[in-house]
Amino acid sequence: MKGSLVAFDTVGGRPAAARMVDGRLEDLLIDAPDDRIVPGTIYRARVGRPLKGQGGAIVETPDGALFLRQAKGLGQGDSLLVQTSTFAEPGKATPATTRLLFKSRFVLVTPGAEGTNIARSIRDDERRVELRELLSEISLPDGMGLVLRTASADGDDQAIVDDVSQTIDIASKIMSEPLTGSPEKLLDGPTSSDLAWRDWPQPDVTDA
Template structure:
């Protein structure tokens, strides 16, 4: 199928699966953990109570209620016993405390509300002066009467959205924040605003004008996507020209090994490495992998490293998940540091049909 399509399917364990398909190829994937999963989810907002400081790592453990906990690092830490509003920042491995931030963000498709960061801002990708003026006026109108401590960012999607949609979304986000503050005033640690499910997040982050949305009990199945998803649980990922790479998560890092396959021509190594650099962000995104990524490219001279980095940076710009290229190790591996924005697909096997 040509074009852009979002497919959303309910899951047997609760929650949803959402997939983005572009010109017939799976480009992005979100799968909710089962309802029984107790792990705090990124973007969820809690009222937390400060517990014991962790001086060795510059943080403090916070009680999130119902047996959940997280860790807040950096800056001026709260005194033990104090309550504060926090948001889950990333997924973590089982047994670790969830990383938290005391600067929550309420995200919509066209706008982001920024409690604690006042001021109205517009995405830098919007450069048309006339549209910038119109959006600036719209932001001022939408935030009229808001608290001095409340800010707003208009996202790239605002460029093509109509004013009614933007105003409606900002109004809804402001109402959500008022509800968060009202619940927090009750003083007991606990969930104040749940994380968006995969359907809401997929629509928010993937929808563009002209996108088709298909929802139903077998939306992904009828599109043949569960077979593609099952393939992502295997370490091998094919690359053009017969090359391939193995992507294997461990507890410490994600190891990626690039191989040229049967091609033994002089240009095979560079072609395989460039193909891997182009494909890696998509593979990490679909597999839900983050943290430290170590890539063992097929043997290459140092003179070709810049070409690999350039190709990888270009692919990462289209990825949408914060990833930093840390550099080359003495053994010739390339290291990346990637935000743990997704739950690893390998931990969601029970949700995969």
């Protein structure tokens, strides 16, 4: 068939999403096994042992140990918010960062990096003005910034506003979590269907 199609099914018993363009497979996403920590997962974690010579530390979560590369100023037993950045390599802890990002289809919300921006890939000046007007209607909490993603170029204005508002709300709730208490998972990383909706262009046809 001509055009693009996104299909959802299972591969090896795990949920999967496939993107087809003109009858050819362009991308395939498969959910990770249940025992793998997915990139983008957010935890309240506790600092464990430092890794001397690496400038990092092991941090403890309910799902296992993570490797925090930059742990300067942190002491063993401290609690903090972390987000996994990639899958773990064999025999190693899953990498994590304290720089949390909240990514959705139309927006990237950036705690700790204030300001509002529009993706450089959106080159149409008239559309950029329209998006700036949309941003003027949105209230950002202190200390947060955002970037409108490329999908905003062709997105419905109300859908963009709703997506931005929902993502800011999620970010605000996570960032206001108390650091007291036991390690806890606060936000699941995206599934294959989440990633397909978030990162793939709008298809001509969707087949569930």
